[in-house]
Amino acid sequence: MSSSSQPSTTGxxxxxxxxxxxxxNHKGYKxxxxxxxxxxxxxxxxxxxxxxxxxxxxxxLSLMSENFRNKFLPRELSTLIECRHENLIQVWDIFRxxxxxxxxxxxxxxxxxxxxxxxxxxxxxxxxxLWFLQTSRGLSFLHERMLSAHRDxxxxxxxxxxxxxxxxxxxxxxxxxxxxxxxxxxxxxxFCGTSxxxxxxxxxxxxxxxxxxxxxxxxxxxxxxxxxxFPFCWKDRPEQLRQIADYPDYIxxxxxxxxxxxxxxxxxxxxxxxxxxxxxxxxxxxNKWLLNMSxxxxxxxx
Ligand SMILES: Nc1ncnc2c1ncn2[C@@H]1O[C@H](COP(=O)(O)OP(=O)(O)OP(=O)(O)O)[C@@H](O)[C@H]1O
Numbered sequence: 001m002s003s004s005s006q007p008s009t010t011g012x013x014x015x016x017x018x019x020x021x022x023x024x025n026h027k028g029y030k031x032x033x034x035x036x037x038x039x040x041x042x043x044x045x046x047x048x049x050x051x052x053x054x055x056x057x058x059x060x061l062s063l064m065s066e067n068f069r070n071k072f073l074p075r076e077l078s079t080l081i082e083c084r085h086e087n088l089i090q091v092w093d094i095f096r097x098x099x100x101x102x103x104x105x106x107x108x109x110x111x112x113x114x115x116x117x118x119x120x121x122x123x124x125x126x127x128x129x130l131w132f133l134q135t136s137r138g139l140s141f142l143h144e145r146m147l148s149a150h151r152d153x154x155x156x157x158x159x160x161x162x163x164x165x166x167x168x169x170x171x172x173x174x175x176x177x178x179x180x181x182x183x184x185x186x187x188x189x190x191f192c193g194t195s196x197x198x199x200x201x202x203x204x205x206x207x208x209x210x211x212x213x214x215x216x217x218x219x220x221x222x223x224x225x226x227x228x229x230f231p232f233c234w235k236d237r238p239e240q241l242r243q244i245a246d247y248p249d250y251i252x253x254x255x256x257x258x259x260x261x262x263x264x265x266x267x268x269x270x271x272x273x274x275x276x277x278x279x280x281x282x283x284x285x286x287n288k289w290l291l292n293m294s295x296x297x298x299x300x301x302x
Pocket of ligand 1: 035036037038039040041042043056057089106107108109111112156157159169170190
């Protein structure tokens with residue numbers, strides 16, 4: 001193992017074989033401490049020869065099911081590289097060596113929104129609105145320009161960079177969800193995502209519109225930012241579906257009493273169980289109340 005690729009880790013050490021070390025040396029990458037771990041790999045801090053700090057996600061192909069490798073991985077990689085938007089984590093380099101995939105991406109120095117919410121109580125609604133609006137813009141780019149649905153929207157996939165700009169990441173389940181020529185929506189039949197954030201069609205395992213399922217998950221994210229709890233009981237699926245179907249009475253009974261009526265209307269549009277009637281992300285990112293509230297947000301100081 002060469003010194004330039006030796007990880008100076010606290011905790012987990014990234015084991016390299018000589019092939020990977022040689023590749024890292026050639027590309028001038030230095031791997032530093034571990035940042036976190038997800039279902040499909042570990043994430044490390046890294047630096048390139050120009051001193052630029054990045055995050056590198058190391059995905060171990062041998063730990064993935066064949067289904068995941070064949071169905072999701074090619075999608076994740078191609079979508080990642082083409083996505084360039086200020087509210088999407090930029091991917092700089094991807095390579096594969098020794099049964100691992102290395103994804104070098106923009107480093108977000110202030111963690112994810114789930115972590116921020118846990119540490120900061122109370123959190124101003126204006127700040128929630130700003131970060132929600134920023135991630136909505138990133139998602140809008142993914143929907144309208146890439147014609148892809150994200151399909152795993154959650155606060156854990158909303159990262160904060162060094163300037164506290166919110167950016168969406170983790171396109172593991174992203175999928176082209178509209179036909180290019182006529183921009184006709186293609187229904188999804190892969191029921192992915194994270195339980196409390198899943199749209200009713202995904203929970204019921206019915207073919208669904210991936211764009212509208214993302215909007216539902218954005219609704220759950222915004223509700224969480226405003227209330228610090230999930231809108232529906234997600235540990236009991238039949239009960240979750242009953243609560244969702246009792247629209248809008250159940251969700252209206254869950255809103256904070258002091259939540260402005262404009263916020264309730266915005267959330268109502270995202271929680272409509274009928275996906276045809278549910279808002280599009282474009283409508284949400286142009287919502288006047290959201291824009292006004294965001295403009296009053298005060299960013300945290302370092
Ligand atoms: N670009 C990044 N910059 C800084 N930290 C990051 C970056 N990407 C990921 N991390 C950190 O690594 C952790 C693991 O990320 P990863 O995307 O692998 O998993 P996850 O989203 O938490 O879970 P899963 O992928 O299983 O849904 C994140 O929670 C975050 O703390």
